[in-house]
Amino acid sequence: MKVIQLKVNGGVYKVDIEEDMRLLDVLRDKLRLTGTKEGCGEGECGACTVIMDGVSVNACMVMAFQAEGKEIITIEGIQRKDELHPIQRAFLEEGAVQCGFCTPGMILSAKALLDRNPSPSRKEIREGISGNLCRCTGYNQIITSVEKASQYLRREEEEK
Amino acid sequence: MKLEVVGKSVIRVDGLAKITGKAIYPQDLFMDDMVFGKTLRSKKPHAHVKIDISKAKTIPGVIKILTYKDVPNNHHGVLLKDHEVLCSKKVRAIGDPLAFVIAVTEKIAKRAIEAIEVTYEEIKGVFDPFEAMKEDAPKVHDGSNIIYHYKLRKGDVEAAFEKCHAVVEGEYKTSMVDHAFLQPEAGLAYKDGDSIVVCVATQYPHFDQLEIAEALIMPLEKIKVINTAVGGAFGGREDITMQIHLALAAMLTGKPVKTIYSREESFEAHSKRHPMTMYYKTGANSEGKLMAMKAKIIGDTGAYASWAINVLRKAGVHATGPYEIPNVKIDSYAVYTNNPFAGAMRGFGAAQVPIGHEQQMDMLAEKLAIDPITFRLINCFTVGSKTATGQVLEESIPLQNCIEAVAEAMNFSKKTEGAV
Numbered sequence: 001m002k003v004i005q006l007k008v009n010g011g012v013y014k015v016d017i018e019e020d021m022r023l024l025d026v027l028r029d030k031l032r033l034t035g036t037k038e039g040c041g042e043g044e045c046g047a048c049t050v051i052m053d054g055v056s057v058n059a060c061m062v063m064a065f066q067a068e069g070k071e072i073i074t075i076e077g078i079q080r081k082d083e084l085h086p087i088q089r090a091f092l093e094e095g096a097v098q099c100g101f102c103t104p105g106m107i108l109s110a111k112a113l114l115d116r117n118p119s120p121s122r123k124e125i126r127e128g129i130s131g132n133l134c135r136c137t138g139y140n141q142i143i144t145s146v147e148k149a150s151q152y153l154r155r156e157e158e159e160k
Numbered sequence: 161m162k163l164e165v166v167g168k169s170v171i172r173v174d175g176l177a178k179i180t181g182k183a184i185y186p187q188d189l190f191m192d193d194m195v196f197g198k199t200l201r202s203k204k205p206h207a208h209v210k211i212d213i214s215k216a217k218t219i220p221g222v223i224k225i226l227t228y229k230d231v232p233n234n235h236h237g238v239l240l241k242d243h244e245v246l247c248s249k250k251v252r253a254i255g256d257p258l259a260f261v262i263a264v265t266e267k268i269a270k271r272a273i274e275a276i277e278v279t280y281e282e283i284k285g286v287f288d289p290f291e292a293m294k295e296d297a298p299k300v301h302d303g304s305n306i307i308y309h310y311k312l313r314k315g316d317v318e319a320a321f322e323k324c325h326a327v328v329e330g331e332y333k334t335s336m337v338d339h340a341f342l343q344p345e346a347g348l349a350y351k352d353g354d355s356i357v358v359c360v361a362t363q364y365p366h367f368d369q370l371e372i373a374e375a376l377i378m379p380l381e382k383i384k385v386i387n388t389a390v391g392g393a394f395g396g397r398e399d400i401t402m403q404i405h406l407a408l409a410a411m412l413t414g415k416p417v418k419t420i421y422s423r424e425e426s427f428e429a430h431s432k433r434h435p436m437t438m439y440y441k442t443g444a445n446s447e448g449k450l451m452a453m454k455a456k457i458i459g460d461t462g463a464y465a466s467w468a469i470n471v472l473r474k475a476g477v478h479a480t481g482p483y484e485i486p487n488v489k490i491d492s493y494a495v496y497t498n499n500p501f502a503g504a505m506r507g508f509g510a511a512q513v514p515i516g517h518e519q520q521m522d523m524l525a526e527k528l529a530i531d532p533i534t535f536r537l538i539n540c541f542t543v544g545s546k547t548a549t550g551q552v553l554e555e556s557i558p559l560q561n562c563i564e565a566v567a568e569a570m571n572f573s574k575k576t577e578g579a580v
Contacts, residue, residue, distance in 0.1 A: 034188035035181020037391075039342045040423040047342055075181035088179040092171055100178030101342040101391030107179065135342050135392045 009077025046132030049105035075104035086152035098136035206285035255428030315487030324443030343391020395504030431503030466503030474509035
C-alpha cells in the first residue's frame with residue numbers, strides 16, 4: 001500500500017493505492033468517477049481517455065503511482081457549473097452520442113485537441129480523435145460536433 | 161397533420177446523461193458488501209472435461225465456486241436449449257464456461273480461477289462446416305450437426321438455365337465477425353427479499369428473465385432484470401452470457417455479486433456473425449432479364465445454435481437480392497462446428513448474401529455486355545414485383561430511384577464511357 005496525492009477536477013485527493021493499480025482504477029473504484037470507461041484495458045479504444053497535465057492519456061495505461069502530483073480532468077470535471085461545456089452541447093445537438101460508452105473519452109480527446117488548436121480542420125479532428133474508437137456512429141457526427149464546438153468556443157473568445 | 165418528431169432532428173432522451181458521464185452501465189454499479197465473480201472458461205474446443213476445485217476453494221477470500229452441480233436446470237439458449245450454464249462433462253468450443261468463482265475481491269477471484277485444476281480429454285473436433293455435414297463427422301452435440309435446412313423452390317431452374325443466354329457461377333465466402341461493442345459485458349445481481357435482481361446491459365430483458373427463471377427453477381415473478389445503459393450491442397447481447405451465473409451466485413451467497421468481462425473474455429463469451437459459404441448460379445436471357453438462380457448457402461453456427469435457424473432462413477429468403485427472378489432454387493443450412501458460436505449480428509443473415517448475388521450481377525452484366533447499372537434497373541423490384549417466396553410487393557419500392565441516384569452521384573455514365 002502506498003498513498004498518493006493527485007488533483008482531480010480541481011479537488012485534491014489523497015488515495016491509498018496498491019502498487020499494481022492503474023489511474024483508471026483510482027478514478028473508478030476509489031473516487032467513483034465512473035464516467036471514465038474501460039473498453040479494452042490495453043490502450044486501444046480510448047474509452048478511458050482523461051486529460052493529465054493538459055495532455056490526453058489513456059487512464060488504463062497510466063499506473064496510479066505515475067499520477068502522483070498530477071492534475072487530472074475527467075468527464076465529470078468539464079462541465080461549467082450548471083452549464084454544459086460547448087463540446088458537450090455540440091455532441092448532444094449533432095447526435096454524436098449513441099450507446100455513449102466512447103462519449104466521455106471522445107469529449108476529452110476533443111477538448112485536448114481544441115485546447116491546443118482552436119480551429120482544427122476536419123482532417124485534424126480525425127487525427128485528434130484517432131485514439132478513440134466508436135462502434136455506433138461511424139464518426140461523421142462526432143467530427144461535425146467537434147467542428148461545431150470549435151465555433152462555439154471561438155465565439156465565446158470573441159465575446160470576451 | 162402536424163408532426164412533432166417525424167422529420168425533425170430531436171435530442172435523444174439519454175443524451176444528457178451520456179455526455180456528462182452520468183449514464184450508468186453495469187460496470188458502474190457498486191453496492192455495500194459487494195463481492196466479485198469470475199468465470200473459468202475452456203481452453204480447448206472439444207474435450208471431455210473434469211474440474212477439481214478443492215485447492216481453489218481453500219484460498220482465503222473465496223466465498224463459493226459454482227460448477228454445473230450448483231445449477232438446478234443446466235440449460236439455456238434462445239431457440240434450442242443447447243448451452244449449458246456451466247459445462248458438466250464436455251466442452252464444445254474455446255470459451256465455454258466451466259466454473260464461476262465468487263470472492264471478496266476480483267484479484268482473489270482471478271487467483272482462484274488459476275487454482276482450479278482442469279483435466280481435458282480431447283475429442284476430435286470439427287471446424288469446417290462442410291466436414292461437419294458429413295455422416296461420419298465428429299458430433300458437436302448428440303444429434304446431427306445439420307440443425308436446419310431451408311428450401312426455397314420456385315419454377316424450374318434447370319429447364320430455365322438451358323434457355324438462358326448467359327449463365328455465371330461463383331463461390332463466395334464471408335468471414336466470422338465480432339460486434340466489438342465498446343462496453344464489455346458486466347453485471348451485478350443481488351437478493352431482494354425472496355426475489356433476485358440482475359442488472360445487466362442486454363437486448364432482451366424479458367427473455368433473460370425467462371432464461372434465468374428456467375435455469376434456477378424459480379417463478380418468473382421472482383426474477384427481476386434491470387436493463388442499465390447498454391454500451392452497444394448490434395446483436396451480440398441477445399444471448400445469455402453472465403446473467404444466470406450472477407443470479408445463481410446472488411441466490412446461493414445472499415450477497416450482491418458483480419462481474420466485469422475483459423475485452424478478451426467478451427470475445428469468448430458472445431456470439432459472432434455467421435461465416436457463410438455461398439454457391440451461386442445465375443442466368444439471364446439476351447435482353448438482360450434474370451431467368452434463373454440457384455444457390456446453396458452454408459452457415460457455420462459454431463458450437464451453439466443461438467439464432468442460426470432464423471439467420472439461415474433469412475439468408476435463404478434474401479438470396480436473390482432485390483431482383484425478380486421467375487425460377488429459383490435455394491438451399492440454406494445451419495451447421496454446428498467446434499468454432500465460436502454465431503448468432504445475431506446486424507442484418508441477421510441478410511448482410512452476407514449480397515457478397516454473392518451482387519458479384520453474380522456484375523459478372524452477368526459483363527458477359528451480356530450490358531452496363532451493371534442498367535442490368536440492375538432491368539431486374540430490380542418495383543411496386544407489383546413478386547419475390548421468390550411469392551410475396552407481392554405492394555408498398556413503396558423506391559429502389560430504382562436509389563440506383564439512379566447512386567449512378568448519378570458516382571458519375572457512372574462518364575466513368576464507363578467506352579468501357580463496355
